[in-house]
Amino acid sequence: MFVNNKKNFIATLLGAVILLTASQVFAYTKPGNPTGFVNDFAGIFSAEQKQSLETKLSAYEKQSTNEVSVVTVKNLDGDYIENYAVKLFKDFGIGKKDKNNGLLLLIALEDREMRIEIGYGLEGELTDAQSASIIRNVLTPAFQKSDYYGGVNEATDLIIKKLSGEQVNIPVSKQKVNINFNLIFFLFFFVFSFLSSVLAKSKSWWAGGIVGALCGGLFGLFLGSWIYSLVMALLFTPIGLLFDYIVSKNYKKGQRTGVYPWWIGGGRSGGSGSGFGGFGGGFSGGGGSSGRW
Numbered sequence: 001m002f003v004n005n006k007k008n009f010i011a012t013l014l015g016a017v018i019l020l021t022a023s024q025v026f027a028y029t030k031p032g033n034p035t036g037f038v039n040d041f042a043g044i045f046s047a048e049q050k051q052s053l054e055t056k057l058s059a060y061e062k063q064s065t066n067e068v069s070v071v072t073v074k075n076l077d078g079d080y081i082e083n084y085a086v087k088l089f090k091d092f093g094i095g096k097k098d099k100n101n102g103l104l105l106l107i108a109l110e111d112r113e114m115r116i117e118i119g120y121g122l123e124g125e126l127t128d129a130q131s132a133s134i135i136r137n138v139l140t141p142a143f144q145k146s147d148y149y150g151g152v153n154e155a156t157d158l159i160i161k162k163l164s165g166e167q168v169n170i171p172v173s174k175q176k177v178n179i180n181f182n183l184i185f186f187l188f189f190f191v192f193s194f195l196s197s198v199l200a201k202s203k204s205w206w207a208g209g210i211v212g213a214l215c216g217g218l219f220g221l222f223l224g225s226w227i228y229s230l231v232m233a234l235l236f237t238p239i240g241l242l243f244d245y246i247v248s249k250n251y252k253k254g255q256r257t258g259v260y261p262w263w264i265g266g267g268r269s270g271g272s273g274s275g276f277g278g279f280g281g282g283f284s285g286g287g288g289s290s291g292r293w
Contacts, residue, residue, distance in 0.1 A: 031073045034092050034279065037061065042072035042109040049149040053156065060160050066122065067095050067102045067279055068159060070152055075110040081290050084108075085117040089284040095119040102279065103159065105152065114139055115290040116159075123287045125163045130170045132289035134158055143293035213237045 031041040037057035038050050045053070057068050069092065076084045085106045095102025100120035107114045116131040134155050142151025161168045216236025217229045 029077055030091055031071070031088070034069070034071075037067070037069050039069070039071045042074045042107065044072050044107070044109060044148040045152075046149075049153075053149075053152065056156065056160075064164065065096055065099065065101060066163055068105070068156060068163075069094050069102065069279070070105045070107075070156065072107040072109060072148075074108075076108045076113070081106065081108060081111070081113045081115045085115045085288070086284050086286070089117050089119075093279045094284075095121065095279065102284075103163075104284070105155065105159075107148070107152075112143075113290065113292050114143070116288045117284050118287040119284055122163060125165075126159065128287050128289050130162065131287075132291070133170050135289055135291035140291055140293045 032039070036054050038045070038054045040050055053070060057070070061067050071088060071092075073084075085104060088106065089102065089104050092104075093102075094104055101122050102119040103122055103126070104117040105114070106117065114135060116126075116135060118126055118128075118131065138155045138158065139151045142148070142154070158168055158170060162170065213233045213236060216232035216234070216239075219229075219232050219236070
């Protein structure tokens with residue numbers, strides 16, 4: 001059991017590193033400007049279906065100020081849906097800036113993936129387990145029958161009721177291991193994002209080396225040996241230096257262009273040039289759940 005836990009931990013750490021470096025390979029491409037609460041870039045809804053969802057979500061925003069957005073894209077361009085959702089959430093600025101009360105339901109048609117991404121201000125209202133349950137019990141069965149509107153309509157009804165404080169019977173996910181693994185994964189993900197933001201603004205690379213050595217040393221102690229700690233510290237030091245170099249280089253580029261990578265606080269705030277007034281400039285809290293059909 002302990003060996004399996006260590007393997008899961010190592011896999012999580014490696015996954016977080018891959019997740020960070022993947023942003024260097026797969027450049028996020030904004031699917032377009034938001035024209036409302038429903039942005040169907042994949043074209044899975046009819047005009048009537050889209051308008052029905054738009055009317056519901058718009059009315060809910062007027063009633064509660066919470067901004068629930070449905071976005072469909074054809075594919076993720078090779079990106080992880082968790083990455084893509086965070087970038088898109090920040091790019092659109094879903095939720096009010098002072099409340100971070102936004103929620104994104106992202107659907108990638110060709111990749112057959114979906115995600116519910118929750119803003120900081122709503123994390124206590126809709127749990128990750130409940131999001132996973134909505135995906136598994138509502139969206140997945142409907143999407144497997146190509147009933148995209150039916151699934152999204154029912155899912156948004158449940159989400160609105162839950163956020164409104166109504167007693168809704170949303171079965172809690174029984175996949176506790178997977179949920180815990182996701183939580184650990186996102187912990188590392190946002191730690192890396194935080195370190196990126198801090199190290200990017202430093203004028204020297206040695207800070208990254210120190211951070212790498214500390215991370216490696218702690219990881220070695222977790223493996224249960226001071227020898228491992230020393231070896232991992234030596235191994236992670238050049239990784240930390242390289243990490244610092246990459247984020248610093250991109251930060252300097254951002255200073256020239258005015259656009260920063262999402263993982264060092266980049267992106268642009270909400271709003272668009274269309275008739276839609278734009279979202280309020282909220283941020284994702286990293287909570288939520290992903291699934292496939």
